[in-house]
Amino acid sequence: MTPESDDSLVRKSVNGDLVAFKLLVDRHEGKVAGVVKSMLGAAEEATDVGQEVFIRFFESLKKFRGESSVSTYLIRIAINLSLNEIKKRKKRFTFFAIEEEGIHVPSQEEKKDLKEMLEYEFNRLDPDFKVVATLRLIEGYSTEETAELLQIPLGTVLSRLSRAQLKLRIGIEKHLKP
Amino acid sequence: MTTEENYNNRIQEILSEGKGQTFGPFFAERVIYHIRVMQDQVEYQLFSFFKKYQLAAIGVVVALLVTNIILSETWSVSSILGLEKNLATDTVTDILQIDLYQDLIK
Numbered sequence: 001m002t003p004e005s006d007d008s009l010v011r012k013s014v015n016g017d018l019v020a021f022k023l024l025v026d027r028h029e030g031k032v033a034g035v036v037k038s039m040l041g042a043a044e045e046a047t048d049v050g051q052e053v054f055i056r057f058f059e060s061l062k063k064f065r066g067e068s069s070v071s072t073y074l075i076r077i078a079i080n081l082s083l084n085e086i087k088k089r090k091k092r093f094t095f096f097a098i099e100e101e102g103i104h105v106p107s108q109e110e111k112k113d114l115k116e117m118l119e120y121e122f123n124r125l126d127p128d129f130k131v132v133a134t135l136r137l138i139e140g141y142s143t144e145e146t147a148e149l150l151q152i153p154l155g156t157v158l159s160r161l162s163r164a165q166l167k168l169r170i171g172i173e174k175h176l177k178p
Numbered sequence: 179m180t181t182e183e184n185y186n187n188r189i190q191e192i193l194s195e196g197k198g199q200t201f202g203p204f205f206a207e208r209v210i211y212h213i214r215v216m217q218d219q220v221e222y223q224l225f226s227f228f229k230k231y232q233l234a235a236i237g238v239v240v241a242l243l244v245t246n247i248i249l250s251e252t253w254s255v256s257s258i259l260g261l262e263k264n265l266a267t268d269t270v271t272d273i274l275q276i277d278l279y280q281d282l283i284k
Binding site for chain 1: 182192201202209
């Protein structure tokens with residue numbers, strides 16, 4: 001049996017069918033989780049933002065005209081809410097002057113792990129670079145798709161990506177120095 | 179492939195190791211639960227809004243009915259509800275029906 005299309009599930013959800021909406025959530029959770037967790041880390045807030053993404057989508061179902069795919073629409077909401085959360089974090093941590101931007105600073109032991117180091121450097125990226133790196137490097141979207149999702153020119157995607165990669169490289173090299 | 183490309187590919191490999199993540203078990207159920215709670219809240223707010231103003235609304239209706247009863251000359255359901263036909267004659271039409279020229283001849 002072929003799975004029901006997103007469009008059909010959206011139509012049912014608009015009429016208040018929560019079973020259909022649950023199928024949509026199950027289907028797109030992975031993509032949304034990938035973006036949100038890459039942007040915010042695996043903190044509890046990421047799950048809250050994930051829930052908010054789907055709740056916002058449910059609330060805007062009537063306005064959804066299907067001009068873009070459900071997954072594109074959800075990723076856009078996920079990016080916007082993640083960027084808002086990063087802004088909130090910045091305000092919160094500037095006010096309390098706790099750890100740098102609320103990012104977990106790895107100990108010397110932890111720094112030995114390349115993945116830990118990379119995650120640390122990734123979390124320190126400017127949000128505009130981070131979102132491009134998330135979509136291109138982690139989620140595997142093409143440059144064109146990334147540009148469409150973020151509604152920015154192709155050239156901007158490319159320049160932000162190369163700057164993000166450069167920053168990551170410099171950051172890792174800094175850690176690897178004895 | 180240049181060293182830089184190698185470096186970038188390795189970074190991409192490591193970063194994408196975490197791909198295919200989820201928000202944990204029963205995520206969809208939690209989302210649906212939140213939506214249900216939200217819907218219930220909206221219904222409750224609508225209900226409490228009407229409950230709050232229903233007494234005032236009934237008061238206004240009764241006052242209008244009483245006013246109609248007091249002001250109406252006849253006692254019928256239609257007059258009480260303000261549906262009776264207009265019994266007053268049209269003064270302008272009455273005046274125009276008088277033939278002034280004929281009165282002068284007399």
